[in-house]
Amino acid sequence: MFKFVLNDAATCVRNNVRDFSLNALRLLPHLPQLSPYDVNLQLRENEFVYNFPVDGIVRSYETNQLGSNSPCEDSRTEASLLHRNGFICGIFDGHGGAACGQVVSKRLLRYVSAATLPRQVLKEHIKQNCNSQSFLKCHNDNVDFVNEIKPIYEHSFQKYIKQLSQTPQRDVSSELVHAFLQLDEALSHEALATIDVRTMGVALSGAVACLVHLEGLQLHVASTGDCGAVLGVLDPQTNQWQPKKLNIEHNADNMAEVKRILDEHPKEEHDTAIRNGRLLSQLAPLRAFGDYRYKWSLDIMQKKVVPLIGEQAMAPNYYTPPYLTAQPDVQQHELSVNDKFLVIASDGLWDFLSPSEVVSLVGEHINSKKILEPMRLPEGNPTLQQISDQLAERKAGLTRKPIDQNAATHLIRNALGATDYGIEHSKISYYLSLPKDVVRLYRDDITITVIYFNTEHIARLRDAGTGISAPAA
Numbered sequence: 294m295f296k297f298v299l300n301d302a303a304t305c306v307r308n309n310v311r312d313f314s315l316n317a318l319r320l321l322p323h324l325p326q327l328s329p330y331d332v333n334l335q336l337r338e339n340e341f342v343y344n345f346p347v348d349g350i351v352r353s354y355e356t357n358q359l360g361s362n363s364p365c366e367d368s369r370t371e372a373s374l375l376h377r378n379g380f381i382c383g384i385f386d387g388h389g390g391a392a393c394g395q396v397v398s399k400r401l402l403r404y405v406s407a408a409t410l411p412r413q414v415l416k417e418h419i420k421q422n423c424n425s426q427s428f429l430k431c432h433n434d435n436v437d438f439v440n441e442i443k444p445i446y447e448h449s450f451q452k453y454i455k456q457l458s459q460t461p462q463r464d465v466s467s468e469l470v471h472a473f474l475q476l477d478e479a480l481s482h483e484a485l486a487t488i489d490v491r492t493m494g495v496a497l498s499g500a501v502a503c504l505v506h507l508e509g510l511q512l513h514v515a516s517t518g519d520c521g522a523v524l525g526v527l528d529p530q531t532n533q534w535q536p537k538k539l540n541i542e543h544n545a546d547n548m549a550e551v552k553r554i555l556d557e558h559p560k561e562e563h564d565t566a567i568r569n570g571r572l573l574s575q576l577a578p579l580r581a582f583g584d585y586r587y588k589w590s591l592d593i594m595q596k597k598v599v600p601l602i603g604e605q606a607m608a609p610n611y612y613t614p615p616y617l618t619a620q621p622d623v624q625q626h627e628l629s630v631n632d633k634f635l636v637i638a639s640d641g642l643w644d645f646l647s648p649s650e651v652v653s654l655v656g657e658h659i660n661s662k663k664i665l666e667p668m669r670l671p672e673g674n675p676t677l678q679q680i681s682d683q684l685a686e687r688k689a690g691l692t693r694k695p696i697d698q699n700a701a702t703h704l705i706r707n708a709l710g711a712t713d714y715g716i717e718h719s720k721i722s723y724y725l726s727l728p729k730d731v732v733r734l735y736r737d738d739i740t741i742t743v744i745y746f747n748t749e750h751i752a753r754l755r756d757a758g759t760g761i762s763a764p765a766a
Contacts, residue, residue, distance in 0.1 A: 332718065332725060335359070336357075336359065336702050336721075336725075337699070340356075340699045343371065350754075351507065351746065352746065353745050354382070354744045355699045355700050355743045356701050357699055358739065358740040359739045361737050363729050366386065366394055367386050367394065367739070368399075368500075368740070370385075370431060371383075372429040372432060373429065373430045373432070374429055375429055376414055376418075379506070379508035380506075380508075381406060381505065381507070382505050382744070383504040383505065385398040385401075386501045386518065386639040386641075386738070387498060387499065387500040388498065388500070389499055390498040391498075392494045393496075396438075397502060397582045397583070399434070400425070400446060401472065401473070401476055401504060402429060403425045403426065403429065404450070404476050405468070405504065406429040407454050408468040409465055409469075409506065412457070412458060416458045419454060419455065423454075424447060442492070445492065446479075446483070449479040449482070465513050465625070466623040469506065469621065470621060473515065473582075473619050473621045474619060480495055481496055484497075484585065488597065495583060496583055497584070499583040500581060500582045500583055501519055502516065502517055502518060502520065503522050504516070505522070505637060505744065510627050511625065511628075512626045512627070512635070513625050514539040514623070514624050515622070516541075517543060517580040517582070517619050518544075518578040518580050519544050520540070520638065520640060521540060521637070521642070522539040522637045523538055523539065524632055524652075526631050526632055526652075529631060543578055544570075544577060545567060547579070550580075551567055555567070558612075558616070572587060572617060573587065573609060575608055576617070581617060586598065586607070586608060587617040588618075589615075591614065594606065628751050629755070633656075633659070634743055634746060635744045637744075638739070639737070640737060641738050641739035641740070642708055642741055644736070645711075646707065650707075654700075654703060654704055655743060658695055658700045704743075705739055709721045724736060
């Protein structure tokens with residue numbers, strides 16, 4: 294009924310995908326060669342762009358998604374905060390099915406938007422019988438929960454904001470941690486209270502998350518699991534792009550995270566709690582929403598889960614739960630005029646590209662897109678020589694004209710098709726034409742959001758000495 298563990302062979306292949314050559318791809322059975330037109334159709338199918346109509350910190354964002362699983366297990370959500378100016382977005386990478394990622398992607402932003410609202414304002418809205426959609430405006434969300442599930446989720450949200458209204462206001466980082474944990478706890482309560490196949494499916498599948506909260510100059514990134522966030526910084530001295538990581542991954546490569554888990558369990562379990570780079574030899578991310586088969590007590594598993602799912606629901610060596618948490622790490626960053634953009638993405642992108650490569654590609658894309666903008670003459674009375682030089686520069690720049698206007702698509706194209714000699718069309722064609730039953734062996738779902746900052750507005754805020762009260766989006 295539920296898929297719990299990813300194929301180990303798929304993970305091994307993807308972990309070495311950066312060394313996976315085009316020649317190796319050609320060893321596969323013959324696949325039809327896609328035309329450039331067909332490649333573009335697939336790569337651009339899920340593009341989305343939003344340009345903010347007001348002068349704020351965020352100028353625009355671009356996002357895209359390329360599935361591997363069927364259905365795709367990644368989700369994404371972006372929204373403006375209501376009742377104060379701010380922006381919030383997230384990427385959610387599901388596993389064991391798409392259910393948990395889809396549910397968390399819609400609900401987490403609502404929890405965070407309420408948590409970061411001043412308590413007095415929150416209390417006023419509670420008196421007006423607000424609902425979970427009263428605190429934000431989504432920009433790229435055309436679906437809603439089914440009627441049978443919506444009241445359950447709304448009840449949990451009302452309970453959450455009532456508790457919030459009775460507690461003192463915390464700093465943003467603490468509110469983000471609290472929102473993550475409260476939503477995850479709600480997933481458990483809903484599943485155990487209803488014993489419904491849908492709520493149980495959400496609780497037993499899982500999702501990692503990377504959420505961005507921006508208000509004024511204050512940028513917070515909260516992440517649990519192995520998605521990634523990197524800031525694109527333009528060095529004013531060298532005019533070179535520099536990456537700044539704004540999260541850490543919770544997986545077996547993170548020795549501090551491994552130590553944390555081992556310290557929480559008896560020494561007798563140190564050989565089984567994490568084995569072969571996986572939690573209880575099964576789960577690759579070491580923090581996640583859902584995945585309650587690694588969190589619930591033995592009593593709950595035996596009485597409520599095994600009768601519904603079967604003995605396969607019990608992980609091996611399951612002695613002292615919980616083994617897993619949804620608690621995020623939160624990093625705070627105050628924006629400067631050198632911070633130009635932020636990229637958040639599921640691990641399907643980072644399997645192919647490093648943070649440095651991602652920042653360089655987006656930086657080059659920004660520069661090359663200028664060629665697509667209408668020509669603007671220099672201010673004043675430009676000379677013919679100035680106009681001639683500008684035309685010559687634009688003509689030379691045509692050779693750098695990007696194939697894709699959307700930076701997220703540009704990253705996906707480079708992830709799948711980059712070689713030492715440039716983009717290889719046949720390589721992208723192979724990745725896109727792989728049969729559904731084997732594509733997961735070679736690439737994961739890829740979801741990317743690129744957020745562009747408004748340098749001029751950042752400069753004005755910093756000159757004014759304010760970082761919170763001015764519009765963020």
